[in-house]
Structure formats: C-alpha cells, structure tokens
Amino acid sequence: MFFVSDYGRTDEFVGVVHAVLRRLAPHARVIDLTHDVPAFDVRAGAATLARALPYLGPGVVLAVVDPGVGGPRRGVVLEAAPRRLEAEGPRWFVGPDNGLLTPALDPGSPITAVSLPPSPEGSATFDGRDVFAPAAAALCAGAAPADLGSPVDPSELCRLPERVVEPGTDETGRHRLTTEVTWVDHFGNVQLAGAADLVPLSVTSVEVGVSTPIPRVARVGTFGDLRPGEAGLLSDANSCLALVVNRGSAAEHFGLAAGSTVELVW
Amino acid sequence: MFFVSDYGRTDEFVGVVHAVLRRLAPHARVIDLTHDVPAFDVRAGAATLARALPYLGPGVVLAVVDPGVGGPRRGVVLEAAPRRLEAEGPRWFVGPDNGLLTPALDPGSPITAVSLPPSPEGSATFDGRDVFAPAAAALCAGAAPADLGSPVDPSELCRLPERVVEPGTDETGRHRLTTEVTWVDHFGNVQLAGAADLVPLSVTSVEVGVSTPIPRVARVGTFGDLRPGEAGLLSDANSCLALVVNRGSAAEHFGLAAGSTVELVW
Amino acid sequence: MFFVSDYGRTDEFVGVVHAVLRRLAPHARVIDLTHDVPAFDVRAGAATLARALPYLGPGVVLAVVDPGVGGPRRGVVLEAAPRRLEAEGPRWFVGPDNGLLTPALDPGSPITAVSLPPSPEGSATFDGRDVFAPAAAALCAGAAPADLGSPVDPSELCRLPERVVEPGTDETGRHRLTTEVTWVDHFGNVQLAGAADLVPLSVTSVEVGVSTPIPRVARVGTFGDLRPGEAGLLSDANSCLALVVNRGSAAEHFGLAAGSTVELVW
Numbered sequence: 099m100f101f102v103s104d105y106g107r108t109d110e111f112v113g114v115v116h117a118v119l120r121r122l123a124p125h126a127r128v129i130d131l132t133h134d135v136p137a138f139d140v141r142a143g144a145a146t147l148a149r150a151l152p153y154l155g156p157g158v159v160l161a162v163v164d165p166g167v168g169g170p171r172r173g174v175v176l177e178a179a180p181r182r183l184e185a186e187g188p189r190w191f192v193g194p195d196n197g198l199l200t201p202a203l204d205p206g207s208p209i210t211a212v213s214l215p216p217s218p219e220g221s222a223t224f225d226g227r228d229v230f231a232p233a234a235a236a237l238c239a240g241a242a243p244a245d246l247g248s249p250v251d252p253s254e255l256c257r258l259p260e261r262v263v264e265p266g267t268d269e270t271g272r273h274r275l276t277t278e279v280t281w282v283d284h285f286g287n288v289q290l291a292g293a294a295d296l297v298p299l300s301v302t303s304v305e306v307g308v309s310t311p312i313p314r315v316a317r318v319g320t321f322g323d324l325r326p327g328e329a330g331l332l333s334d335a336n337s338c339l340a341l342v343v344n345r346g347s348a349a350e351h352f353g354l355a356a357g358s359t360v361e362l363v364w
Numbered sequence: 365m366f367f368v369s370d371y372g373r374t375d376e377f378v379g380v381v382h383a384v385l386r387r388l389a390p391h392a393r394v395i396d397l398t399h400d401v402p403a404f405d406v407r408a409g410a411a412t413l414a415r416a417l418p419y420l421g422p423g424v425v426l427a428v429v430d431p432g433v434g435g436p437r438r439g440v441v442l443e444a445a446p447r448r449l450e451a452e453g454p455r456w457f458v459g460p461d462n463g464l465l466t467p468a469l470d471p472g473s474p475i476t477a478v479s480l481p482p483s484p485e486g487s488a489t490f491d492g493r494d495v496f497a498p499a500a501a502a503l504c505a506g507a508a509p510a511d512l513g514s515p516v517d518p519s520e521l522c523r524l525p526e527r528v529v530e531p532g533t534d535e536t537g538r539h540r541l542t543t544e545v546t547w548v549d550h551f552g553n554v555q556l557a558g559a560a561d562l563v564p565l566s567v568t569s570v571e572v573g574v575s576t577p578i579p580r581v582a583r584v585g586t587f588g589d590l591r592p593g594e595a596g597l598l599s600d601a602n603s604c605l606a607l608v609v610n611r612g613s614a615a616e617h618f619g620l621a622a623g624s625t626v627e628l629v630w
Numbered sequence: 631m632f633f634v635s636d637y638g639r640t641d642e643f644v645g646v647v648h649a650v651l652r653r654l655a656p657h658a659r660v661i662d663l664t665h666d667v668p669a670f671d672v673r674a675g676a677a678t679l680a681r682a683l684p685y686l687g688p689g690v691v692l693a694v695v696d697p698g699v700g701g702p703r704r705g706v707v708l709e710a711a712p713r714r715l716e717a718e719g720p721r722w723f724v725g726p727d728n729g730l731l732t733p734a735l736d737p738g739s740p741i742t743a744v745s746l747p748p749s750p751e752g753s754a755t756f757d758g759r760d761v762f763a764p765a766a767a768a769l770c771a772g773a774a775p776a777d778l779g780s781p782v783d784p785s786e787l788c789r790l791p792e793r794v795v796e797p798g799t800d801e802t803g804r805h806r807l808t809t810e811v812t813w814v815d816h817f818g819n820v821q822l823a824g825a826a827d828l829v830p831l832s833v834t835s836v837e838v839g840v841s842t843p844i845p846r847v848a849r850v851g852t853f854g855d856l857r858p859g860e861a862g863l864l865s866d867a868n869s870c871l872a873l874v875v876n877r878g879s880a881a882e883h884f885g886l887a888a889g890s891t892v893e894l895v896w
Contacts, residue, residue, distance in 0.1 A: 100649065106550035107373065107639065110416045113397035117366065120395065121421040129652065131645035137551055138611055150642045153759065155653040165611045169588030222586035223608075224601030227419065284638035285669055320754035322701030335756030342755075345670055345697045372816035373639065376682045379663035383632065386661065387687040403817055404877055431877045435854030488852035489874075490867030493685065 099123075099238060100154055100188065102131040102146055103162040103226065104138065111224075115160075115231045122235035126158075138165035140198050142356060144258055145280050148201035149336050156186045159202070160226075160234040161193040168222040171196050173214035173229050174250060175243045179207040190243065192234045194225070195250075197258035211255055212247035261291035262359060272363055273297075277339070279358040286347025288354050289340045294333030297362060304331055306341065307361030308352050315341070317364075331362070365389075365504060366420055366454065368397040368412055369428040369492065370404065377490075381426075381497045388501035392424075404431040406464050408622060410524055411546050414467035415602050422452045425468070426492075426500040427459040434488040437462050439480035439495050440516060441509045445473040456509070458500045460491070461516075463524035477521060478513035527557035528625060538629055539563075543605070545624040552613025554620050555606045560599030563628060570597055572607065573627030574618050581607070583630075597628070631655075631770060632686055632720065634663040634678055635694040635758065636670065643756075647692075647763045654767035658690075670697035672730050674888060676790055677812050680733035681868050688718045691734070692758075692766040693725040700754040703728050705746035705761050706782060707775045711739040722775070724766045726757070727782075729790035743787055744779035793823035794891060804895055805829075809871070811890040818879025820886050821872045826865030829894060836863055838873065839893030840884050847873070849896075863894070 099119065105111035112133050119128055131150050135143040143163035164171075176191040176199055191202040195213070203209060217228040233246050262278040277292040297304060301317045316323070318330040324344035329351055334340035341348040341360070349355065365385065371377035378399050385394055397416050401409040409429035430437075442457040442465055457468040461479070469475060483494040499512050528544040543558040563570060567583045582589070584596040590610035595617050600606035607614045607626070615621065631651065637643035644665050651660055663682050667675040675695035696703075708723040708731055723734040727745070735741060749760040765778050794810040809824040829836060833849045848855070850862040856876035861883055866872035873880045873892070881887065 100645070102642070102645075107398060108400040109547075109549050110368070110397040110412050111550070113366070113368075113395055114416050114419045116395045117416070117420045120393070127652070129645055129648045131642040132639060134640040146642050150646050150649070153646045154649045166588065168586030222588070223598070227601065281641075283641050284643070320700030322698065322754070326697075332755070335759065373664060374666040375813075375815050376634070376663040376678050377816070379632070379634075379661055380682050380685045382661045383682070383686045386659070431858075432854065434852030488854070489864070493867065 099126050099128045099158045099160060099234060100131055100150070101128050101133075101160045102135065102143065102150075103133045104135040104143060105133045105162070105226065106137075107133055111226065115226050118227055118231040119235050119238075122232055123238040126235065126238040135163050139163065140165070140196050141258055142281070143198050144200045147198070149281075151187060151201055154188050157188050158190045158192065158234050158237045159188045160230055161191065161198050162226040162230055163198050164194045164196065164225060166194065166196055167225050171256075172250075173216070173225060173233070174199070174255065175212050175214065175233055175237070175246055176202045176252075176255070177210040177243050178202050178204060179209060190234075190237045192230050192237070195256050197256045199255075200258045203252070203255065203257060209252045210243055211250040211252045212243045213250045214247045263292045263296075265292075265296055268363065275362040277360055277362070279354050279356050279360060280338070282349040282354065282356055286349040286351075287334065287340050287342045288348045288352065289334055289336070289338050290360060292339045294337050294339050297331060297339060297364065299333075301364050303364065305363040306331075306352065307363060308354060308358070312363075313352070365392050365394045365424045365426060365500060366397055366416070367394050367399075367426045368401065368409065368416075369399045370401040370409060370430075371399045371428070371492065372403075373399055377492065381492050384493055384497040385501050385504075388498055389504040392501065392504040401429050405429065406431070406462050407524055408547070409464045410466045413464070415547075417453060417467055420454050423454050424456045424458065424500050424503045425454045426496055427457065427464050428492040428496055429464050430460045430462065430491065432460065432462055433491050437522075438516075439482070439491060439499070440465070440521065441478050441480065441499055441503070441512055442468045442518075442521070443476040443509050444468050444470060445475060456500075456503045458496050458503070461522050463522045465521075466524045469518070469521065469523060475518045476509055477516040477518045478509045479516045480513045529558045529562075531558075531562055534629065541628040543626055543628070545620050545622050545626060546604070548615040548620065548622055552615040552617075553600065553606050553608045554614045554618065555600055555602065555604050556626060558605045560603050560605050563597060563605060563630065565599075567630050570628045570630040572597075572618065573629060574620060574624070578629075579618070631658050631660045631690045631692060631766060632663055632682070633660050633665075633692045634667065634675065634682075635665045636667040636675060637665045637694070637758065638669075639665055643758065647758050650759055650763040651767050651770075654764055655770035658767065658770040667695050671695065672697070672728050673790055674813070675730050676732045679730070681813075683719060683733055686720055689720050690722045690724065690766050690769045691720045692762055693723065693730050694758040694762055695730050696726045696728065696757060698726065698728055699757050703788075704782075705748070705757060705765070706731070706787065707744050707746065707765055707769070707778055708734045708784075708787070709742040709775050710734050710736060711741060722766075722769045724762050724769070727788050729788045731787070732790045735784070735787065735789060741784045742775055743782040743784045744775045745782045746779045795824045795828075797824075797828055800895065807894045809892055809894070811886050811888050811892060812870070814881040814886065814888055818881040818883075819866065819872050819874045820880045820884065821866055821868070821870050822892060824871045826869050826871050829863060829871060829896065831865075833896050835896065837895040838863075838884065839895060840886060840890070844895075845884070
C-alpha cells in the first residue's frame with residue numbers, strides 16, 4: 099500500500115492511520131510517499147501522485163488531501179485498468195472525490211468506481227482514519243470495490259483541469275512555450291508542466307520570461323553541464339522541463355512558486 | 365510496537381532506535397506515531413499518546429519525552445490491565461516516569477510497574493537507544509516486566525495534573541465552560557480539554573471568551589456546516605470540543621496556543 | 631537496509647525510493663536514518679552515518695547526499711571488511727563517491743569497491759531512484775558487488791578531510807583543545823570533534839573560547855548534573871565532547887553552528 103496526505107508529521111494522524119491499517123490488514127506493508135503536501139492543496143497532492151505512480155508497482159493507493167471533509171464530497175474507491183505503460187502499477191485508489199485521484203483516471207482506460215458510505219455520526223472530521231483506511235485495508239485483505247460501496251459512473255468523477263502548456267511561435271518566428279510551474283521541490287528545482295521534448299536538447303539556450311531584463315539560460319542535459327550556481331533548463335527525473343540551478347535554488351533565483359506561469363522563448 | 369518521541373526527524377535518533385529494536389526484536393514492526401512532540405513537552409507527549417491510544421491495537425508503546433534524562437527520574441515499564449473499552453489496546457508502556465505515560469494509568473485499572481536500571485556509565489544522554497528500546501524489544505521478544513527491573517508501587521508513579529474543565533452557570537443564568545487548549549494541530553484546529561457533550565449539538569451558538577469584543581460562533585456537527593473561512597465549535601475526531609475554521613487555522617483566527625484558557629458561554 | 635539522504639520529506643523522493651526497493655527486493659526491510667541532512671552537505675551526511683554506524687547491525691547502507699549528481703563523480707558500492715569493534719555492522723555501502731561513505735573506510739580494513747554504471751540517458755537527476763536503489767536492492771537479493779560494476783582501487787576513493795582536533799598546552803601551562811563543531815542536534819546540543827577522554831571527567835571546569843568574556847562551564851557526567859538552563863561540557867551518546875544546556879539549546883547559548891571552531895582551556 100502507498101499512503102500520501104497533507105496530514106503533516108507533527109501530529110499523530112499518520113501514525114494512527116498506520117495503526118488502523120495494521121489492525122485491519124496485518125500483512126499489508128505501507129510505504130509513505132509524503133505527508134507534507136501543502137494543507138488542502140488538492141492539485142499539489144494530485145501532482146505528487148502523478149509523479150510517483152510510474153515507480154510504485156502493484157498495490158493500493160490511499161490518498162487524503164481533503165478540504166471538504168465532513169461536507170458533501172463523497173469518498174471513492176477507483177479500480178484502474180491495468181496501466182498501459184506500467185503493467186504492474188497500483189490497481190486501487192482510495193480517497194476523496196475532489197480531483198486528488200485524477201492521476202488514476204488514465205485517459206482511455208476503463209475504470210470502475212464506487213462511492214463509500216460517509217463516516218459514522220459524530221466522527222466526521224478524520225475520514226482518513228474512519229473511512230479511507232478501513233476501505234484500503236479491506237482491499238488489501240481481498241475485498242472487491244463492489245463490497246465497499248455503491249457504483250459510480252466514472253465519467254462523473256471529479257477531475258482537475260489540465261495544466262497550462264501552450265506551445266507556439268511569436269511574431270518574429272521564434273518558438274514560444276507558455277507553461278505553468280507544477281512543483282518546487284525541496285532543493286528549489288522548478289518543474290514545469292511541459293514535457294521535456296517540447297524544448298529539444300538541440301536548442302542551445304532559452305529566454306525565461308519571468309522578469310525584466312529577460313534572463314537567458316542554457317538548455318542542458320543534466321546538472322553536471324552547469325557550473326555551480328549557474329541556472330539552466332533540463333529534463334528532470336519525471337521527463338518534464340525544469341528550471342534548475344546547480345547546487346542552488348532555481349525557485350529563489352527566478353522568484354517562482356507552484357502555480358506561476360513561465361514563458362520560454364528560443 | 366508504537367513509538368512516540370520529541371526526537372525530531374532532522375537527526376538520526378529515530379533511525380538508530382529503530383535499528384536497535386530490529387537487532388533485538390527482529391520480528392517486531394514499529395509504527396511511528398510522531399517524533400515532533402515539542403522538545404521536552406511532557407504534557408504534549410502525554411496528550412498525543414492519549415489521543416492515539418484507542419486506535420492502536422495490541423502491542424508495546426515506547427514513549428520518550430524526557431527533559432530529565434541523566435537525572436534522578438527513573439525509567440519504567442508499565443503493564444496495563446486489559447483496557448475496558450478497547451479490549452485489545454497496548455499492554456505495555458516503556459518510558460520515563462515523568463507523567464508521559466499517564467494515559468496508561470486508566471483510572472481504576474490494576475497495573476503492574478517496574479523500574480528500569482539506569483543506562484550504563486558514560487552513555488547517560490540517550491536512554492531511548494540504551495535503556496528504553498532494549499526494554500521494549502525484550503517485551504516484544506516475550507520477556508515479562510518483572511524480568512526487566514524492580515517492582516514499583518503504581519500509586520507512586522508520576523501523574524500529570526488534570527486539565528482545566530470547569531462547567532458552570534454565570535450570574536445571568538447562562539451556561540459557562542472554562543477549559544484549556546490541549547492541542548493545536550497541523551491545520552490550526554484548536555482542541556479543548558472539555559468533552560464534546562459539554563456543549564450539546566442542540567446549542568445554536570457560543571461566545572468564545574478570548575478577546576474583546578467577544579466573538580460568537582456556531583456550534584456545528586462538522587466542517588461541512590461552515591462556509592470556507594468561517595469559525596465554529598464542533599466535536600472533533602477524539603470527541604473533544606474543538607474550535608475550527610473551515611479550510612483555515614482557528615489558532616490564528618482566535619490567537620490561541622496549547623495551554624491557553626478559553627471561556628465558552630451560551 | 632538503512633537509508634540516509636538529504637531528500638527531505640516534503641516531496642515523494644523518499645517514498646519513491648522505498649517503492650523501487652520493494653519492487654526489486656520485496657523482503658528487504660528499510661530503516662530510514664534521516665532524510666533531513668542539510669541539502670548538499672556531504673560532511674554532515676558522513677557525520678550522521680558515522681554516528682549511527684555502531685548501532686545498525688548487519689545490512690546494506692544506502693546513502694545519498696549528492697551535489698554532483700549528473701556530473702563526473704561516480705557511484706560506488708563498497709564492501710567493508712567485518713568491522714573490528716562491531717562484528718555485525720553493515721557490510722555494503724551504496725552511494726556517490728564524494729566522501730559521504732568515508733565512515734565505511736575503516737582505517738586498516740581491507741575493502742572492496744566497484745564503480746556503478748551511470749544512470750540511463752535522460753534520467754540523470756535522480757540517481758537515488760535510478761542507480762543507487764537498484765544496486766542496494768540487488769545486494770539485498772544476493773548479488774555480489776562484482777556483479778554490479780567495475781572494480782575500483784579503494785585507495786582512490788574520495789575521503790573527507792579529518793576534522794580539526796588539536797590538543798596542546800598554552801604558554802602558562804594550561805591544557806588547550808582546539809576542535810570543530812561537527813553537529814548541532816534537534817535539541818541544540820553542540821557535538822565537538824574531540825573524543826570525550828580528551829577532557830577527562832576529573833577536570834572541574836573549562837573555559838569555552840567562543841566569545842569575550844570567555845565563559846567557563848562545568849565538566850559534568852550528564853545532564854542531571856546541571857541545573858535547568860545551566861551550560862556544561864559532557865561526553866555525549868557518541869562518546870564525543872559536547873557543549874550542552876540542561877533543557878535548553880547550547881547552540882543558541884554559545885552562538886555555535888556546525889563547522890564553528892571552539893577552543894577549550896583548563
């Protein structure tokens with residue numbers, strides 16, 4: 099099982115969910131992806147899950163970033179079709195139906211979904227413990243989604259809007275890519291929504307339209323092609339474009355945060 | 365086994381304790397509750413343990429928040445009677461005798477206690493590694509508390525004072541509850557020491573005596589009954605009264621921290 | 631297996647490496663030492679590993695603090711001789727050849743080393759996931775280092791310089807020890823590079839040459855010998871000299887950080 103949330107680590111939330119999982123599915127082994135998704139940030143949680151998904155292997159994903167806990171949003175279990183690229187990726191996803199599980203909705207794949215019953219009266223604030231963990235444990239113990247709730251039309255599941263990725267050409271014939279910052283990691287690397295091949299490695303350098311005068315950086319293959327402290331554009335570990343600074347923080351260097359828009363020109 | 369401490373995660377303390385546990389009790393599986401109890405804050409550690417206890421299931425609890433390490437306070441192993449409500453709760457508790465283990469001292473339950481020998485000469489600063497983990501591992505491996513130390517009279521164990529919970533009526537006949545903030549969680553929710561039924565759900569709204577003019581908030585069932593940004597009073601996931609803000613921080617909203625006193629009037 | 635890095639916990643890096651390890655070595659159990667080594671701080675990572683090493687027991691160490699990822703530094707697997715003092719310490723160490731693994735290079739011990747092939751084209755920024763975790767998993771699954779790469783002359787492995795530890799006598803015949811701060815822990819305790827027996831417990835007090843006027847503190851056995859808030863010098867849990875404050879932060883008290891130089895006189 100894989101567990102991702104915005105619970106943080108300062109409280110016992112994560113530990114209590116682990117305890118519930120162990121009581122109900124003693125043989126399951128739980129890998130924590132991260133519990134430091136920014137509080138209530140469903141997009142960041144979905145992005146985290148999307149980046150991790152190709153590496154997880156089989157199992158159940160338990161995901162909780164849930165600003166609507168106790169409200170009308172429903173909890174769901176999704177059963178993904180075998181993933182096309184990663185034949186052994188996770189099969190089940192448990193969490194709120196608020197877009198967090200969008201990465202499970204591989205376009206074109208058939209999918210089964212059920213809606214979970216709400217938490218029992220008087221404990222409507224910790225669905226991770228009371229609703230989602232029991233469902234995830236039941237799947238580990240052999241239950242089918244249909245045992246856990248009522249069928250839902252997958253086309254009615256909440257999906258997040260696509261990220262901004264707009265390639266084009268400007269009036270002088272130069273290439274232009276308008277794209278969104280999806281993630282600033284622990285080291286300050288700035289991941290963009292655009293796939294790495296939108297700016298091929300044959301491009302020498304790009305303008306990064308985030309401030310005036312417009313900085314220009316090298317399009318490189320890896321950190322080792324940059325001097326310490328130098329900024330560049332590369333294909334990161336998720337095959338996305340990323341602005342980086344060798345041994346430094348590109349987020350600080352360019353003044354960027356998740357959600358910022360960046361215009362690359364070359 | 366369940367492990368809670370104020371060791372933080374920036375150092376290798378937690379990892380080293382896990383390594384010691386694995387060497388001495390290879391089959392034990394250790395669930396970390398949290399290691400971010402505020403440094404030296406025994407009350408906060410005891411509150412964390414008390415909140416988690418009903419969900420843990422059987423096993424050994426290893427708890428270390430220990431401002432008196434190397435001083436005269438003793439280390440102890442407590443064997444709780446089977447818990448009345450949770451028949452399969454943890455049976456053994458290992459840690460310093462400074463009140464941290466108070467939640468194990470279920471009123472009215474018989475309990476066995478032993479005092480652990482101090483750490484060996486010259487390593488008196490890391491009892492988690494040198495004293496408590498070996499004792500917890502021994503219990504997992506089948507030892508009885510009596511094998512690990514000298515009997516102690518349970519009535520002489522250190523207990524923390526009770527939290528402030530004073531219900532009453534004011535001169536105009538209104539209900540009044542003076543209570544203490546026990547915990548501010550990662551999301552800024554403010555848990556009060558009073559049980560939720562002290563302000564029944566039939567109450568429409570309460571005054572929260574923390575500032576002037578005195579704010580009034582709705583007594584609600586769950587977050588979903590509040591608009592985003594709206595404050596309210598509800599029964600939280602531990603059946604305690606809690607001041608909350610839907611998708612926001614009640615601690616910031618009201619200017620409250622653990623230990624603050626709050627007066628509710630309705 | 632034991633895993634230490636500077637990946638932090640806010641992203642999914644640690645979780646993804648765990649997932650890769652589980653796919654490739656399903657039976658391995660991984661203990662996280664810490665993932666909060668300061669970013670790119672190879673010395674701090676090596677110090678963390680050195681402190682933990684005597685307590686780990688057998689297994690593989692996976693260590694990643696890697697400012698040179700994607701550059702010319704190579705990845706290595708080291709096979710240590712059985713450790714002299716801890717007969718069952720870790721046998722294999724996997725990580726970058728940048729000095730991080732220095733603690734595995736026990737002086738005088740024979741050691742085998744191999745150089746790992748670089749990460750596949752286009753994924754040169756996450757060697758933990760793509761190079762080091764697969765190698766560590768292979769060792770857990772029974773591979774020999776020679777199966778994983780090309781032999782390397784151990785004398786050519788990168789080693790960190792020794793820490794400053796200069797004992798001596800000043801012009802008036804007093805003892806003097808110039809030494810370096812190796813670590814400030816979560817509680818603010820200040821570990822020095824010098825071994826504890828350089829200032830024997832028979833010494834009553836020492837001057838701590840870090841500010842004017844020069845403070846003088848007691849040389850004590852443990853925290854319990856100090857009043858709350860009082861500073862002292864003791865032998866810490868790694869048998870190193872450490873400046874401490876009972877229930878307080880010695881780093882704040884003395885204005886010290888890792889890398890600072892301290893002069894003790896008595």
